[in-house]
Amino acid sequence: MPSARRKEKDARLEAPVDLGRLNDSFGYLLRRAQTAVFQRFFDLFAKFDIRPAQYSILTVIESNPGLSQTRLANSLGIKKPNLVAIIDIFEERGLTRRESLENDRRSHALYLTPKGIALIGQLHRLDAEIDQSISQLMNGDERRRFCNVLRQVTSG
C-alpha cells in the first residue's frame, strides 16, 4: 500500500470512536487510569524484576516486620494461597525470610533481609517518581481530596 493511502488508512483506524456513556462513567475512567498507571509501574520496576503486587507486599513487610502471611494477605486483599509462591520466590532471591515463632509454630513471622531492605528503598523512589508525575496534574488540596475519595470508594 502506498504511503499516502497508508496514512489515510491509519487516520481512519485511529479516528475517534465515541465511547458514549463510558465517557462519564467513573468506573470506566477509574479502570483505564489504573491500567495506565500499572503499566508505568510495570515498566519502571522491570529492571528489578519486580511486579506491582510484589512491590506492595515488600512494602507491607517493611512497615510491619514480623507479621504473618495471613495478616499480610488480608491487608492487601490477596488470597492466602496466592501469597505462598510469591514469598517462596522472595526467599529464593534472598529478599525476605520466614522466622518460626516459639509460641505458635503454625505461624511464620516475615522479615526483609538486608538485601530486601536495600531493594525496597530503590523501589520506593520509583514509586514516588510515578506519584509525582500524577500529582503534578493537581494542586495539593485536590490531591488530598482525591486520595480520600479513593480510600472511601475502597472501603465501602
Added chain:
Amino acid sequence: MPSARRKEKDARLEAPVDLGRLNDSFGYLLRRAQTAVFQRFFDLFAKFDIRPAQYSILTVIESNPGLSQTRLANSLGIKKPNLVAIIDIFEERGLTRRESLENDRRSHALYLTPKGIALIGQLHRLDAEIDQSISQLMNGDERRRFCNVLRQVTSG
C-alpha cells in the same frame, strides 16, 4: 475455641496493618479503588450474565453502530484476538450481529440487535447507579476535576 477467645483472635487478625508508603501512593489507591468498583459492577451485572468488559463493548457498539472489530478493540484497549470470542457469545445470545460490507469484505460492521438495545438500556441504569454512589462523595466541581485528571492519567 471459646467465643471470648475467638473474638479476641478475630480482633488480632483484623488489627490494622500499616501500609506504609502505600497509604500515599496514588497508584496503589487507584488500584484498590478500581478493584472495589469492579466488584460492584460484577455483582450488579451478574443477574444479566454480563461482565464489566462486556458492558463497555456493548456500549461502544451502541454509540458507533457499524464499526469494525479492530476499531472497537483499539478504542477500549482490548487486543483483537480477545474480542472474537466475546462477540461470538454476543451473537449466540442474540445481542449483536456482524454485517458484511460490500466495499471491504474482510471487515465486519457490528450492530446491536433490538434485544441488545433493550439490554444495554438496563445496564446503563445500573452503571449510573454505581456512578451516583461514588459521585455523592464529591461535589460537582470536584467530580468534573477528578474525571479530567483520570482522563489525563490514562492518555499519558
Added chain:
DNA sequence: TATTGTTATACTCTATAACTATA
C-alpha cells in the same frame, strides 16, 4: 505487501477446596 478477522497458545492473576501441622 498490508489488513481483517480468526485460531492456537501461553502466561499471569485470581479463586476455592482440601490437606498438614499445629492450637
Added chain:
DNA sequence: TATAGTTATAGAGTATAACAATA
C-alpha cells in the same frame, strides 16, 4: 474444633505469532 500455611487446580484476563481471505 479451629487456624496457618500449603498444595492442587480451575477460571478469568491478557499477550503474541501465524493463518486465510481480501485489499
